[in-house]
Amino acid sequence: MGSYKNYEEYDQKVTDSIKVKYSQILDEVGEDVNREGILKTPERAAKAIQYLTSGHCEDPAEILRSAMFAEDYHDMVIVKDIELYSLCEHHILPFFGKAHIAYIPDGQIVGLSKIPRVVDIFSRRLQVQERLTHDILECINSTLKPRGVAVVIEASHMCMMMRGVQKQNSVTTTSGFRGQFEKIETREEFLKLISSNLS
Ligand SMILES: [Zn+2]
Numbered sequence: 154m155g156s157y158k159n160y161e162e163y164d165q166k167v168t169d170s171i172k173v174k175y176s177q178i179l180d181e182v183g184e185d186v187n188r189e190g191i192l193k194t195p196e197r198a199a200k201a202i203q204y205l206t207s208g209h210c211e212d213p214a215e216i217l218r219s220a221m222f223a224e225d226y227h228d229m230v231i232v233k234d235i236e237l238y239s240l241c242e243h244h245i246l247p248f249f250g251k252a253h254i255a256y257i258p259d260g261q262i263v264g265l266s267k268i269p270r271v272v273d274i275f276s277r278r279l280q281v282q283e284r285l286t287h288d289i290l291e292c293i294n295s296t297l298k299p300r301g302v303a304v305v306i307e308a309s310h311m312c313m314m315m316r317g318v319q320k321q322n323s324v325t326t327t328s329g330f331r332g333q334f335e336k337i338e339t340r341e342e343f344l345k346l347i348s349s350n351l352s
Contacts, residue, residue, distance in 0.1 A: 208277030220264030242279035250308030301333030
């Protein structure tokens with residue numbers, strides 16, 4: 154998981170502009186924006202929102218291409234329990250959980266650390282869980298061109314837990330399958346291998 158960018162890496166003009174707006178929002182919800190504890194909050198929040206949406210500036214396919222190797226291996230490769238933190242595009246509130254990803258190589262494998270990077274890049278955008286699942290699936294499928302790819306995401310949504318229906322223990326599961334994973338036997342083998350983590 155990456156860390157916050159250094160102060161210098163933020164575009165100061167953008168940060169200043171967002172800061173003014175956050176200050177207005179805090180004022181309008183009844184906060185005293187001059188209170189010591191929140192004096193720097195608009196600036197911090199301005200940086201946080203830029204960081205949390207910074208995935209737009211990175212190319213996940215490029216990350217995969219940077220670590221692809223020819224390899225004569227044709228069994229399932231699974232990376233499970235990948236931590237995931239994203240923002241729902243409807244409420245700009247976090248949703249978070251785990252991604253489980255598998256692929257069956259067709260002459261090319263990819264450095265395993267690159268798969269969580271792809272998850273990070275697509276997560277650092279305003280998302281819905283369904284599209285996030287699909288984005289990751291299609292990126293791996295079109296870049297690595299494997300015999301099959303599978304993505305399962307289980308996530309909790311703060312917009313459901315903190316507001317609205319307040320279903321605090323609900324977990325949303327989404328999945329997508331391409332190629333050999335469209336066959337029931339392959340898909341079931343994958344689901345069995347990750348099942349200890351499925352709710
Ligand atoms: Zn939401």
